[in-house]
Amino acid sequence: MNARRLFALAYKETLQIWRDPRSLAIALLMPLMQMAMLGYGVSLDIKHVPLCVYDQENSQQSRALVDRFVSSGWFSISRTLGRQAAIRDAMDRGECIAALVIPVDFSRQLATTGSASVQAIFDATDVNTTNIALGYAEGAVAQANAQIAAQWAAAHGIKPSLVGQVDLRPSTWFNETLDSRNFIIPGVVAVILALVGAQLTSLTISREWERGTMEQLISTPVTALEVMLGKLIPYFVIGLVDAGFCLVSAVYWFGVPFRGGIGTLFTTTALFIIVVLGIGYLISVRIRSQLGASQIALLVTMLPTTLLSGYTFPIDQMPAPIQALTLVVYPRYYVTILRAIFLKGSGLTDLWVPLLGLTVYAVAIIWLAARAFRKRLD
Amino acid sequence: MTAEVNDVAIRAQGLSKSFGAVQAVRAAEFTVSRGEIFGLVGPDGAGKTTIMRMLAGVLRPDAGGILVxxxxxxxxxxxxxxxxxYMPxxxxxxxxxxxxxNIFFYGELFSVPRKERLARSTELLDAAGMSPFRRRLAGQLSGGMKQKLGLVCALIHTPQVLLLDEPTTGVDPVSRRDFWAILYNLRESGVTILLSTAYMDEAERCSRLALLHGGQIRYCDTPARLKQAMPGALFAIASPTPRALRTAVAGQPGVLGVLLMGDRVHVRVDDPARRLPELRDLLAGLGVPDGAILATEPGIEDVFVALLGQEAPT
Structure with missing residues (x-):
């Protein structure tokens, strides 16, 4: 290992990145765009479900119930209807995916029997959305019930505490607002780093073959290890800058709580970047055309990171064989680590299992990459 | 070879290389002495580039040894x-x-001390007439300047042996002249140069030549001795219609080869004393004036064709 040769290679590579619009775009613009797209586009929460209301009574109490739905933030009223048949029309036209029907004797029933029924109708063509909306509706009704029960008790001279009612007080930890964005954004960071990192290095060796510069380079005393490190160092710096950008925007733009230590974050992120750069480099050594290398890099980073890393699809709900498969999917470890650092504030010692997985991966990839490049034409 | 080991710059022994079923190089043997300009000449596919690559250590031979x-x-x-x-x-x-x-990069790869690199790049760029273009992107240079830059980068670490694979192909005549001026200077300072070329005038400038054909070195000697080795004698016939003349002469008894050289036809015959009158008769019949035929010294292209029995790569 010769420091001058290493520096010369890294410097040359930096100049080339700087002068290549395509590399620059991947390095600097791609993380920006993906952060915006994935950060805003991917959310498992549903807000402002369009709701049609057919309030047959229109009393103070029926309006209070409707307010419960609206003030939760999960629903917004798209139309107020005057007859039952209009619900079907409104759903057909896509004006609402939920409808609330309040009977004409709603408040009278409440007053006499202490209970009343309302009808909620859902458009179940999108099962996922419907299930979530149904959950929200139940929540809104439960809140209304609690209030009604208290009022009823007061009206009948019974102390509220004496009413035989189970009072469940759910307490959620680590993601108190139950915002799926807090859960997803750390995963988005992993996806972006994997994509960008592997894309950049996948071009680095194949570009030399394609442009005919490799033959001259391998006729010099430069070693394979120097070539690898000299090429990876600039991309490692770019990877860290990209990671910094993604993580800062996760915290300050998307408002994901950050409870861990910067040192923990830096260490694990650096490790992950080494893995993805190594994978890109390995592909680049094997495939001598830039286009081919970039395609393969996209395939081996995109699929496992989005599908098998647990970034959107929870790993513990996958079938057992697929769960076993995720053990060799490197982003899985980083997604786990990032979530733990962000939401739980875990330190390196808490994270030793995924950290070990990532370390083993990094060592293996770099070992393979260092041996893959041969200074020969055949 | 009786030369001392110290005087040997390159020695190739039994060098062979196959690509699949194609034998690119077959048992090539040659020795280049220190300070020589040694030329590899042969048609496309003769194995010149393969030999160069094996000498440069970027391609592993199937058999044989190389000493550089x-x-x-x-x-x-x-x-x-x-x-x-090595310049590919x-x-x-x-x-x-x-x-x-580019110069900085290659200088650093060979760990050339900074002062030496600066002094040497100034000297080499001046010699190549490229000093005003230091800050120009290599991709924006002309073909000739690119090759000269290649040479400057190849020489930045003061190599003992220089391998140039068709260095002047596609290069304008002025740049070619500059290029050769640099090569001669290098030889003066004891650098050994091995180059392949498709230009016969360049082959003539080499101290020794290896004539390659079908992956084999057929002849290897100085240009002068190769010319002597050419069987027969050569006549040049000037004609306004050289192609027609070539066809007419080709089938004649005693004619070993006919080669079109611009507006002249080179005719190689087995016995000049006997064949000259016969040729004169033939030319008279074709209406070619008597003074059009002259005995001539063979050029390397004549030798090439005569020895390899085949058209020169140009």
Missing amino acids: DGVDVGAEAERAKLRLS QRFGLYEDLTVAE
């Missing part, structure tokens, strides 16, 4: 690479780097 400046390339390719410089046929420098950046 006393170092066994097969066993210690990396140590040999410190002593040689296709432009191998970085087109998105400037002239100065």
